[in-house]
Amino acid sequence: MKNKPKSELALYGGNPVRDSLLPYGKQWLDDNDVNAVVEVLKSDWLTTGPNVAEFEQVFAETVGVKEAVAVSNGTAALHTAMYALGIGPGDEVIVPPITFAASANCIVYQGATPVFADVDSKTLLIDPECVESKITPRTKAIIAVDYAGQACDYKTLNDIAQSHNIHLVDDACHALGGKYNNKPVGSLADLNIFSMHPVKHITSGEGGVISTDDTLFAQKMRVFRNHGITSDHHQRELAGSWFYEMVDLGYNYRLTDFQCALAKSQIKKLAYWVKKRQDIAKSYDTAFANMPEISPLALRKDVSHAYHLYVIRLNLEKIRTCKATIFNSLRAEGIGINVHYIPVHLHPFYQQKFNTRPGMFPHAEKAYEEIISLPIFPKMDDNDICDVINAMEKVIRAYS
Secondary structure, X not given: OOOHHHHOOHHHOOOOOOOOOEOOOOOOOXXXXXXXXXXXXXXXXXXXXXXXXXXXXXXXXXXXXXXEEEEOOHHHHHHHHHHHOOOOOOOEXXXXXXXXXXXXXXXXXOOOEEEEOOEOOOOOOEOHXXXXXXXXXXXXXXXXXXXXXXXXXXXXXXXHHHHOOOEEEEEOOOOOOOEEOOEEOOOOOOEEEEEOOOOOOOOOOOOEEEEEOOHHHHHHHHHHOEOOEOOOHHXXXXXXOOOOOEOOOOOEOOOEHHHHHHHHHHHHHHHHHHHHHHHHHHHHHHHHOOOOOEEEOOOOOOEEOOOOOEEEEEXXXXXXXXXXXXXXXXXXXXXXXXXXXXXXXXXXXXXXXXXXXXXXXXXXXXXXXXXXXXXXXOOOOHHHHHHHHHHHHHHHHHHO
């Protein structure tokens, strides 16, 4: 009888909770989105057309800033931000280790050095005290990451940045639609970075945005995304001019007109979709409240969480197996869980190039051993939510 719960698991031949895999994230496109794209495909402009500026204006208004600059993806947005800040060789930029590699890679692209600051053990957001301890005369910026969709402690981070005369960047790729002290994410730092990958809050297929109140930064970023050229094809067409100048070395980070049309259609549904994500998170919170084997991440009182991810930590002292087995068991039940993220400093590139090593950031490393991301996206229905909860209860019960 002792082995019966384990034998019921799909991993060991039992019946799965779901017949098809429920992904951890997924886009939601409706007829309005499709029609918006088709309209542009039938127009004279496929790239660098009027929809780019129109989307930028709508996005800026949504997050409460003066400027938004659309680029080809979230990584391009991070790189473009580093360029705008003048980050270069000899500079240091502070970044947390619990994030996607692009948050640190963008620093390396500019020839600068990423300096990792450990995360808070309860929220996995960058720890301001650790940030302060990492600042040197070479520090030029801090990149805070709104991990999972929860805004960082921007009051403290802004105070630190201002006292040291350095810039603050919000990697808000997880947090569009969230708030901090009733201010929209996207208006909290000097530059704010967003992704429009299909698993994010809105999508343009691929795409990224940088929001800011600084018009000079916006101007620099628009030049950088266009090869370092001062005008794009649409601007020259409107002016009836052929002349252009390349004033700096830039990249082709432009976003197409039909992608901006899709994003412009998607952003109209942002508030509703964020509410759906928050409702799913509440259902999970309630279901897992009496399961001591798992714990959701702590919530800050001053934020409205946008829930790009719903992350739990496994209490491995109460579970008779490792995270890998829990992961494989849940996948076998049809639940497409994921892990976000392997700490950046543990990747071979960073260990070899920047001499990082295990043991340097204990909170991030301990979290990595315990965290799992559960499915959360607006198109999930009640049956999907119940399937996740039932699978979690089934698997945890088998190994408790």
